[in-house]
Amino acid sequence: MYRILEARELAEKIFLMEVEAPRVAKACQPGEFVIVKMDEKGERIPLTICDYNRESGTVTIVFQIVGASTKRMAELKEGDAFQDFVGPLGRPSDFVSEDFEKVRGRRYLFVAGGVGTAPVYPQVKWMRAHGIEADVIVGAKTKDLLILEEEMEKVAGNLYITTDDGSYKRKGMVTEVIRDLVENQGKHYDICVAIGPMIMMKFVCLLTKELQLPTIVSMNPVMVDGTGMCGACRLSVGKEVKFACVDGPEFDGHLVDFDEAMKRQRIYKTEEGRAMLRMQEGATHHGGCGNCG
Amino acid sequence: MDILKKVPVREQDAKVRATNFEEVCYGYNVREAQEEAARCLKCKNAKCMGGCPVSIDIPGFIREVEAGDFEAAANVIAEASALPAVCGRVCPQESQCEGKCIRGIKGEPISIGKLERFVADWSRENGFVPKVAAQKNGRRVAVVGSGPAGLTCAGDLAKLGYDVTIFEALHEPGGVLTYGIPEFRLPKETVVRTEIENVKKLGVRIETDVIIGKSVTIDELMEEEGYEAVFIGSGAGLPKFMGIPGENANGVFSANEYLTRSNLMKAFRDDYDTPIVAGSKVAVVGGGNVAMDAARTALRLGARVYIVYRRSEAELPARVEEVHHAKEEGVEFHLLTNPVEILTDEKGWVTGMIVRKMELGEPDESGRRRPVEVPGSDYTIEVDTVIMSLGTSPNPLISSTTEGLEINRRKCIVAEAQNGQTSRPGVFAGGDAVTGAATVILAMEAGKHGAKGIHEYLSGKSC
Ligand SMILES: Cc1cc2nc3c(=O)[nH]c(=O)nc-3n(C[C@H](O)[C@H](O)[C@H](O)COP(=O)(O)OP(=O)(O)OC[C@H]3O[C@@H](n4cnc5c(N)ncnc54)[C@H](O)[C@@H]3O)c2cc1C
Ligand code: SF4
Ligand code: FES
Numbered sequence: 214m215y216r217i218l219e220a221r222e223l224a225e226k227i228f229l230m231e232v233e234a235p236r237v238a239k240a241c242q243p244g245e246f247v248i249v250k251m252d253e254k255g256e257r258i259p260l261t262i263c264d265y266n267r268e269s270g271t272v273t274i275v276f277q278i279v280g281a282s283t284k285r286m287a288e289l290k291e292g293d294a295f296q297d298f299v300g301p302l303g304r305p306s307d308f309v310s311e312d313f314e315k316v317r318g319r320r321y322l323f324v325a326g327g328v329g330t331a332p333v334y335p336q337v338k339w340m341r342a343h344g345i346e347a348d349v350i351v352g353a354k355t356k357d358l359l360i361l362e363e364e365m366e367k368v369a370g371n372l373y374i375t376t377d378d379g380s381y382k383r384k385g386m387v388t389e390v391i392r393d394l395v396e397n398q399g400k401h402y403d404i405c406v407a408i409g410p411m412i413m414m415k416f417v418c419l420l421t422k423e424l425q426l427p428t429i430v431s432m433n434p435v436m437v438d439g440t441g442m443c444g445a446c447r448l449s450v451g452k453e454v455k456f457a458c459v460d461g462p463e464f465d466g467h468l469v470d471f472d473e474a475m476k477r478q479r480i481y482k483t484e485e486g487r488a489m490l491r492m493q494e495g496a497t498h499h500g501g502c503g504n505c506g
Numbered sequence: 507m508d509i510l511k512k513v514p515v516r517e518q519d520a521k522v523r524a525t526n527f528e529e530v531c532y533g534y535n536v537r538e539a540q541e542e543a544a545r546c547l548k549c550k551n552a553k554c555m556g557g558c559p560v561s562i563d564i565p566g567f568i569r570e571v572e573a574g575d576f577e578a579a580a581n582v583i584a585e586a587s588a589l590p591a592v593c594g595r596v597c598p599q600e601s602q603c604e605g606k607c608i609r610g611i612k613g614e615p616i617s618i619g620k621l622e623r624f625v626a627d628w629s630r631e632n633g634f635v636p637k638v639a640a641q642k643n644g645r646r647v648a649v650v651g652s653g654p655a656g657l658t659c660a661g662d663l664a665k666l667g668y669d670v671t672i673f674e675a676l677h678e679p680g681g682v683l684t685y686g687i688p689e690f691r692l693p694k695e696t697v698v699r700t701e702i703e704n705v706k707k708l709g710v711r712i713e714t715d716v717i718i719g720k721s722v723t724i725d726e727l728m729e730e731e732g733y734e735a736v737f738i739g740s741g742a743g744l745p746k747f748m749g750i751p752g753e754n755a756n757g758v759f760s761a762n763e764y765l766t767r768s769n770l771m772k773a774f775r776d777d778y779d780t781p782i783v784a785g786s787k788v789a790v791v792g793g794g795n796v797a798m799d800a801a802r803t804a805l806r807l808g809a810r811v812y813i814v815y816r817r818s819e820a821e822l823p824a825r826v827e828e829v830h831h832a833k834e835e836g837v838e839f840h841l842l843t844n845p846v847e848i849l850t851d852e853k854g855w856v857t858g859m860i861v862r863k864m865e866l867g868e869p870d871e872s873g874r875r876r877p878v879e880v881p882g883s884d885y886t887i888e889v890d891t892v893i894m895s896l897g898t899s900p901n902p903l904i905s906s907t908t909e910g911l912e913i914n915r916r917k918c919i920v921a922e923a924q925n926g927q928t929s930r931p932g933v934f935a936g937g938d939a940v941t942g943a944a945t946v947i948l949a950m951e952a953g954k955h956g957a958k959g960i961h962e963y964l965s966g967k968s969c
């Protein structure tokens with residue numbers, strides 16, 4: 214069992230939990246993820262690591278309620294425990310193992326969307342700890358859904374916040390900020406790291422291709438085992454099929470087939486929708502709602 | 507009673523069982539087991555034992571069954587095998603012990619598998635745990651993976667007094683026994699869990715949720731955590747795909763994913779959260795045990811199921827019993843047929859599969875006749891789900907993080923057959939990780955040899 218030391222709601226439907234998992238905390242690196250399973254009947258859910266503390270042996274995760282399993286998970290409180298918490302999984306971000314002089318010589322731009330802010334945070338924190346000031350763009354639908362602003366403020370070089378509805382700071386999509394920084398403010402970047410909903414990563418990549426800015430994305434496809442055993446997480450990258458859990462989750466965004474990945478992400482949508490309705494309405498649900506297919 | 511024939515074993519009716527996940531075969535009762543045991547000639551030079559990879563004293567335990575001393579029978583088996591209830595159900599006996607049985611020369615061989623299963627089931631039902639004395643020696647050994655190879659190696663080492671910990675990547679121990687082979691062939695709660703519990707009773711610890719090579723490396727286990735030797739039994743690895751158009755469509759799964767969702771995550775049960783796309787018309791590509799299991803699982807989830815296999819029936823690599831059961835239950839076979847493309851609708855869901863007829867040509871390096879395409883023979887089968895069961899390639903997680911661990915051209919770990927020794931001192935390996943996908947009993951044999959190798963290695967090395 215993996216005890217929860219802290220649990221709080223960061224924004225509507227977005228939760229942060231700090232979990233005791235000494236092996237993961239000792240070994241993990243930015244870019245990697247974990248799989249959690251709350252109890253006997255729960256699903257295995259992949260979540261990117263938001264923060265870790267090697268001394269206290271804890272790992273912080275952030276998740277959003279999207280289906281029946283995450284809804285149940287959100288009810289866990291401080292003092293409760295996950296039955297399973299396994300990791301780290303995937304490959305660390307390239308910069309962790311690249312020649313440090315090279316990394317230091319580059320200008321990094323991080324682009325975070327929604328809960329994607331959580332996995333971007335440890336990367337920017339790593340940069341700060343290694344004396345690199347990286348620019349960070351954080352996008353949220355609206356002010357109330359913005360997370361980790363204070364934390365990000367502490368580790369980012371320049372932080373640009375934008376909301377779709379203009380309720381806070383800039384108004385508009387993250388892509389508009391990228392264009393503004395590069396085209397109007399004369400900023401130059403060598404690498405962009407974009408993490409967020411697939412649709413956001415797709416549009417960021419379309420733009421950065423045009424701007425000839427190499428871009429790394431972190432993919433979050435459907436997964437089961439997370440160790441390469443099942444192939445559920447496969448994606449087309451360039452002409453090749455890759456397994457996100459062992460070859461990724463980070464890939465060259467200009468080579469990822471986002472349209473296929475987005476279709477694949479919907480595989481279990483109706484099945485999960487059904488599980489969610491079963492949970493909310495029990496045996497009283499009789500269809501006709503349009504959600505359960 | 508016809509002495510030349512096996513005592514028949516009772517099974518669930520094919521029509522009924524095609525709709526449930528209950529075990530297909532009921533096994534022998536006491537009377538049937540004793541009757542079958544009486545057919546055995548108790549040969550002096552028992553050929554059956556030569557066919558058993560772990561050398562169970564077959565006439566020895568059968569003699570006890572006939573005499574009605576089932577505890578004694580269980581003790582005889584326990585000397586050689588820690589997983590008799592599993593092996594009795596899933597070993598390919600027809601090509602091993604039963605294939606060599608003297609009784610089988612004229613009539614049908616002794617039902618050795620069913621007798622082994624009877625003894626193991628009887629022990630469980632009567633709460634009998636075979637006794638094996640172990641004087642602890644305090645030396646620590648790590649085992650990677652809790653499949654049949656790892657469990658056997660750990661059990662044997664514990665019996666020799668070692669302090670053994672198994673590290674398992676998944677949340678449940680058992681390897682393929684837990685996530686691959688379905689409930690209706692190998693009940694999880696009763697059979698698999700009980701046999702794992704019996705290994706634990708020998709003093710073996712199992713730490714789940716630990717991925718060797720990621721959570722902790724082999725070097726760290728040996729240098730920081732005080733393990734003097736490591737056995738790697740990490741299994742067959744990543745599923746292969748064909749590389750044909752449409753293979754990433756929604757509704758195309760590897761057999762591993764499909765079976766894992768159903769067996770490990772219990773997606774077939776309403777009260778578990780994990781979803782599974784049941785499919786209404788399902789094509790399973792491949793002809794091994796894995797393909798049969800995927801097909802029969804889809805059938806039980808309510809689908810009409812086709813097996814698509816590029817060679818003929820004679821080459822089907824699955825156990826004869828599984829093919830027979832699959833047919834009885836209504837799985838349809840498209841033999842000498844190979845997929846060329848998977849068709850999809852605009853939303854990316856599977857709508858059909860174009861297949862091509864094949865014929866058998868000259869034998870290839872495996873000795874089986876090579877299938878060759880028949881030009882102009884393409885046709886489309888209408889399906890909404892395709893399950894790929896084409897074999898596996900090794901997982902690089904361990905080999906890429908363990909300096910000096912030699913792998914071969916096929917990326918399998920190189921280890922000596924008789925003792926499991928790898929290119930790294932103190933590191934041993936066996937099972938599917940070394941041979942590529944094989945069988946439960948061969949993995950157990952490799953686990954046994956690994957335990958012997960580790961014991962020799964550590965006995966020669968002072969603490
Ligand atoms: C669906 C199916 C049906 C089959 N039917 C039969 C049958 O009827 N008869 C038969 O004899 N054989 C059958 N087989 C084959 C048989 O199951 C295997 O040959 C056997 O299980 C191999 O045993 P193993 O111990 O080498 O590996 P596995 O059983 O594969 O166990 C390996 C374990 O190691 C774990 N692991 C992997 N990497 C790591 C890591 N880095 N760190 C920690 N743990 C790790 C895995 O999670 C797994 O639990 C079948 C296989 C499948 C998939
Ligand atoms: S070979 Fe057949 S008849 Fe002879 S001992 Fe073995 S099981 Fe019995
Ligand atoms: S999640 Fe199973 S292979 Fe990646």
